[in-house]
Amino acid sequence: xxxxxxxxxxxxxxxxxxxxxxxxxxxxxxxxxxxxxxxxxxxxxxxxxxxxxxxxxxxxxxxxxxxxxxxxxxxxxxxxxxxxxxxxxxxxxxxxxxxxxxxxxxxxxxxxxxxxxxxxxxxxxxxxxxxxxxxxxxxxxxxxxxxxxxxxxxxxxxxxxxxxxxxxxxxxxxxxxxxxxxxxxxxxxxxxxxxxxxxxxxxxxxxxxxxxxxxxxxxxxxxxxxxxxxxxxxxxxxxxxxxxxxxxxxxxxxxxxxxxxxxxxxxxxxxxxxxxxxxxxxxxxxxxxxxxxxxxxxxxxxxxxxxxxxxxxxxxxxxxxxxxxxxxxxxxxxxxxxxxxxxxxxxxxxxxxxxxxxxxxxxxxxxxxxxxxxxxxxxxxxxxxxxxxxxxxxxxxxxxxxxxxxxxxxxxxxxxxxxxxxxxxxxxxxxxxxxxxxxxxxxxxxxxxxxxxxxxxxxxxxxxxxxxxxxxxxxxxxxxxxxxxxxxxxxxxxxxxxxxxxxxxxxxxxxxxxxxxxxxxxxxxxxxxxxxxxxx
Numbered sequence: 104x105x106x107x108x109x110x111x112x113x114x115x116x117x118x119x120x121x122x123x124x125x126x127x128x129x130x131x132x133x134x135x136x137x138x139x140x141x142x143x144x145x146x147x148x149x150x151x152x153x154x155x156x157x158x159x160x161x162x163x164x165x166x167x168x169x170x171x172x173x174x175x176x177x178x179x180x181x182x183x184x185x186x187x188x189x190x191x192x193x194x195x196x197x198x199x200x201x202x203x204x205x206x207x208x209x210x211x212x213x214x215x216x217x218x219x220x221x222x223x224x225x226x227x228x229x230x231x232x233x234x235x236x237x238x239x240x241x242x243x244x245x246x247x248x249x250x251x252x253x254x255x256x257x258x259x260x261x262x263x264x265x266x267x268x269x270x271x272x273x274x275x276x277x278x279x280x281x282x283x284x285x286x287x288x289x290x291x292x293x294x295x296x297x298x299x300x301x302x303x304x305x306x307x308x309x310x311x312x313x314x315x316x317x318x319x320x321x322x323x324x325x326x327x328x329x330x331x332x333x334x335x336x337x338x339x340x341x342x343x344x345x346x347x348x349x350x351x352x353x354x355x356x357x358x359x360x361x362x363x364x365x366x367x368x369x370x371x372x373x374x375x376x377x378x379x380x381x382x383x384x385x386x387x388x389x390x391x392x393x394x395x396x397x398x399x400x401x402x403x404x405x406x407x408x409x410x411x412x413x414x415x416x417x418x419x420x421x422x423x424x425x426x427x428x429x430x431x432x433x434x435x436x437x438x439x440x441x442x443x444x445x446x447x448x449x450x451x452x453x454x455x456x457x458x459x460x461x462x463x464x465x466x467x468x469x470x471x472x473x474x475x476x477x478x479x480x481x482x483x484x485x486x487x488x489x490x491x492x493x494x495x496x497x498x499x500x501x502x503x504x505x506x507x508x509x510x511x512x513x514x515x516x517x518x519x520x521x522x523x524x525x526x527x528x529x530x531x532x533x534x535x536x537x538x539x540x541x542x543x544x545x546x547x548x549x550x551x552x553x554x555x556x557x558x559x560x561x562x563x564x565x566x567x568x569x570x571x572x573x574x575x576x577x578x579x580x581x582x583x584x585x586x587x588x589x590x591x592x593x594x595x596x597x598x599x600x601x602x603x604x605x606x607x608x609x610x611x612x613x614x615x616x617x618x619x620x621x622x623x624x625x626x627x628x629x630x631x632x633x634x635x636x637x638x639x
Contacts, residue, residue, distance in 0.1 A: 120202055121230065121262070125209035130252070131237065133399040136211070139234035146235045150411040151396035153426070155403075156235045158297040159265075161280070162404050162421035164304060165296055166503045169282040170275065176287045180312070182508040185498075193275035194285050194292075200274070201292050204267045205230075211237035214255045215244035217306040219440030220370040223319055223363060225289075227306055228257035232264045239299040239401045242427045244306065245374035245440070259289035259309055261302055267294030286312050286506065299403065299427070303377065304504055307361050310372055312506040320364040320515045323501030325349035326357035326371070326442060334369055334442040335558055336362065338500040339451030340479045341423075344532040346378045347547075348451070348554060350390050356436045364445070364519055371440035376433065380405060380424045383415040387547070390435075394428040401427040444523040447558055450500070454533035455480035455492035457542045458605045460591050462553045463529045463575040464567065470527035471517045472630040474499060475509050475619050476612060480533065492539050494608065496615040510622035528557050529575060536594040538604060545588075552583055572605045573632040609634050 109129040131139070137154050140146040146156040171181055173188035211231045218224030227244065231237045240261075247255060269281035276283075280295035284305065291305040311321045325337040325345045334357070339345035346359040358371030359378065378391045380402070385392040394400050395413060403425040406417040415424070430436045450473050452459060465473060477497040498509040505512065520527065532550055536542035556562040567576040580586045587593050595601040609632040616631060 121205055123205055123210060124207050127210050127212060129212045130214060133238060136234045136238040143234060145233050149407060149413055152398040153395055153400040153402050154235060155405050158403055161296045161298045163298060163423045164300055165280050168276060168278055168280045171506060172285045174287060181506045185502055186506055189275040189283060194283055197274045197283055197292055201262055201264060201267060204264055208232060213237055213241050214252060216247055217244055217310055217372050219245060220365060223365055225259055225310055226255060226257050227259045229261045229302060232266060235401060236263055236299050239427050240302050242375040242401060242429050243303045243373055243377060261291040261305055263293040263302055265297045269294055284308060308504045308506060311504055314363055315507060315511050315515060320519055322362050322364060324362055325359045326362050326369055327351055327354040328357060328442040329354050332443050333446040335447040335449060336445045337449045337451060340497055340500055343451035343453045343479050345451055347388055352435055356433050357440060357442050368441060368443045369445060375427060375429045377425055377427050380415050380426050381418050381422050390433050394432040395426050397432055445525055448525055448527045450529045452479045452531055454531045455539040456604050456608050457534040457538045458591060458608045459531035460577045461531050461545055461549060461588055463577045465527040465529055465575055467517055467520050468626040469575055469630040470520060471513050471627050473529055474516055475513045476616060494611045535588055535591060549584055549588060556581060572609050606634055
């Protein structure tokens with residue numbers, strides 16, 4: 104597509120029903136969108152040419168303000184315990200008010216694709232009030248080729264109007280911010296928030312609803328592929344290392360956040376990456392750091408010094424600072440966004456209790472158990488009121504984006520693991536030698552070395568022991584790795600204190616999994632950890 108795209112005054116936008124007396128800018132490229140964002144006062148340039156924007160009141164997603172239309176089509180398909188419901192009438196009223204609100208505004212339109220496997224893809228038209236939002240979503244989704252644009256027909260439409268304020272009585276929300284999803288008509292309305300990540304996660308939510316019915320597993324994961332075609336998938340919640348560990352210069356990056364696993368292998372849903380930048384450094388993450396010095400990258404809530412150089416150590420605005428950039432900004436990124444069936448699945452956790460080993464091998468039943476559990480931990484200081492480690496369980500490593508019941512995703516994953524004989528690993532990037540505040544963060548060099556051994560197959564040939572608490576297999580020794588770190592209890596100064604902490608964490612797992620017990624078979628129930636008596 105051309106850099107300037109198309110500029111059409113006072114026109115309607117197909118499929119959305121929008122008409123405006125302002126201008127509609129179709130498929131503008133980075134240079135034009137950066138110019139528009141700066142001209143409108145939405146953002147400014149860093150010293151290195153990236154665009155930096157402030158998201159205002161909301162520096163992250165607003166999951167409690169996200170609602171799904173409950174109608175005949177979705178009534179029996181959506182996991183309503185996990186998804187807020189709104190009526191069709193409420194959505195229709197909201198849609199009408201969105202159209203009225205946009206009637207005098209300049210708008211930006213991007214025609215994009217969710218899904219590198221075009222046979223399973225979701226063509227999506229994204230209409231935004233802000234130029235920088237248009238650049239953000241252009242970076243994050245897949246940009247069609249010219250021939251695809253010529254015949255582009257959107258299946259889904261997203262309308263993002265940060266200046267819109269919801270009326271709770273009329274629209275059925277809970278605040279002036281509202282993210283409303285009609286999965287039947289494939290329309291998403293986002294109002295009252297400047298946080299751009301809501302758009303990308305709306306596409307993920309839709310694909311999580313659509314693809315399981317086609318026998319395709321949607322996954323909140325990063326993925327890469329070795330030189331021999333040995334693909335790997337990395338599940339993990341924010342802060343566990345999903346983006347960092349998949350950005351391996353020795354392997355081809357498929358994507359950093361959202362993928363599908365279908366009949367022909369895995370495929371990226373996106374065409375870009377959305378990486379956390381808090382405490383980002385050129386030494387630890389050179390590939391990601393380099394993208395922050397590229398024109399076209401969008402930085403969110405990053406503090407600049409007086410010379411407009413980003414200060415990635417400054418979390419005063421938020422710990423959730425981010426950069427959004429096209430996938431091809433990473434030197435070893437895949438040009439196709441596709442790979443073979445995975446040989447390995449990695450489930451990442453940042454265990455702030457200091458109980459988990461740095462790596463463990465999982466049986467298929469254990470993999471399903473830990474996938475449904477989706478465990479990591481928050482640490483003191485990351486959120487107001489958190490003064491000691493808190494367990495976080497986000498089923499399928501992405502509960503806020505899962506419209507269907509977790510058992511649907513879990514059963515589908517288990518079938519694919521068995522069909523393709525995939526090795527599954529649980530990797531702890533959290534704490535060792537004690538809980539957060541006492542112990543230390545797992546050495547990244549040790550994590551990378553253990554991952555490399557898992558991915559190249561050499562870890563399968565070492566001796567394993569059975570973990571007394573969780574029942575999974577843990578390496579006894581690995582060449583080049585300090586053997587002490589492989590046994591978490593031995594890293595604690597007080598073994599009895601470790602036992603008490605382990606008992607506490609195991610109880611949390613068991614309590615959390617109680618809601619899934621009626622949805623899994625006896626082998627998965629048997630994969631649960633066991634409460635042991637703490638040592639005297």
